[in-house]
Amino acid sequence: MSRRFFNILLFLTLLFSSSAMAVNCQRAVTPLENTICNNDNLHWLDGTLSVVYNQAILKEGIEDINKKYYEWEKLLEKCTSDTCIERAYYAGISSLSDTNRDFKWEGKWWNMRAPNMSGGVIQFSRNAQWSVTLDIRAWAGLNKDEFTAEARRMYGMLVVEKVVDTSNCKLMLIPKHDGSLQVYSNADWGCRLSMPTGVFLDGAYKLSETDPRPKATLLSLGIFPDSVMDDKFRSLVGEDYQNFVNSANVYIYQNDIDNIGARVLSMWVLGAANSRTAIIMYTPKGEIWAGRISPMKGGGLELHYFSTDGSDPRKMPRTLVAWKLRFLDK
Structure with missing residues (x-):
């Protein structure tokens, strides 16, 4: 069996398994299903169990997990009250998650x-x-x-x-x-x-005593497609590289209004979207234009502009000009 065929088969298995598990509230017909759909807490637990079920299949295999699930389902179907249904969901989620009951919570x-x-x-x-x-x-x-x-x-x-x-x-x-x-x-x-x-x-x-997450880069965030472009950008902006990373709290694609086949990403910091924001625009040929706006010490905002064809703001692409004018008058 080819790997591609196996992945497709696994996807279909998960799709139909999860559809069969989660209560479809648009087609609820039994008292149990209607009770779950009309109780926000039970509906949340039903969705959580579905997520846990799919994760367990990937780890333990569908045969073992389905056995656990069908045993739990028999208990759920005996419930005739909200309290019983709620406890049944907690029991099912714990069972499918293979909960570690000897867990050390400290730290x-x-x-x-x-x-x-x-x-x-x-x-x-x-x-x-x-x-x-x-x-x-x-x-x-x-x-x-x-x-x-x-x-x-x-x-x-x-x-x-x-x-x-x-x-x-x-x-x-x-x-x-x-x-x-x-x-x-x-x-x-x-x-x-x-x-x-x-x-x-x-x-x-x-x-962990300190944040264990790897230090983010524009490459790890997916803003650049490969290390070649990421290294080129590092060389272009120098010490400002980390400031661009720190601006990438939220980052989205933006239209290339210059129509030159460039990829454009706009980014900003939540809670400071109008004062801590940046934009990066680059082409497959390796051309780069980038801008970053930050607060000045004496008040107001300032623009930091970089490009592979020189850093003259008068030659800034229209895409960056339009972006800049949302924050600066000039």
Whole structure:
């Protein structure tokens, strides 16, 4: 069997498996399905279990995971109340996740999936028999906040019913046998409404005293396609390279209005989009134009401009001119 055919087969297997698992609320017909679809918390747990199921298939194989799932499904179908359904979901998620019940919670845990210039740290300040206190710090660019929460132990996991001073933000923390910590939140209807713009708590967390994530580069962020272009840009902008990386908290493609076949990426820092922003434009031939706007010490904003054909702003491509005029009058 070719690798490509195997990948297609695996994709189809996951597609149909997940479709069969997750409750389709547009076609809910049984009392159980309607109960899940009309309860935000149960609907979130149903979606989380579906995600956990697909991840488990990739790790353990569909035969073993389906056996666990069908055994759990029989228990779920016996439920006739919200409380029973909720506990059944927690039991199923714990089973499919292969939860590590001997997990050591102490220490500082860092979100490894947070974007560049964003992050999250969880510490456990009190560890009792039935509950744990969480201290949470999360940020996205300049947007940041700190939270506390009480979590109860359930099937080897930690469940937060509500993060303090939030609008019904719920968390589920799953300890893994590989030493990592997986966190899920009810972001769509709870946590996202309470977090600063761009801040989220979901992700895989790693134990470390300091941020264990590799230092970001424009290459690792996908802004440049290869090391050749990344090295060329480093040579062009010199010490300003890190400032461009620090501007890439959010980065999106932008139209090449010069119509020269260039790739254009606009980037900015959340919470400072009008004062900490940058743009990079480059062609397959290796031509580069880049601009960065930052605050001046005495007030106001200043432009830092670089190009492979010289750094004369009067020769700036129209794409960069249009970008610059959104922030500077001249």
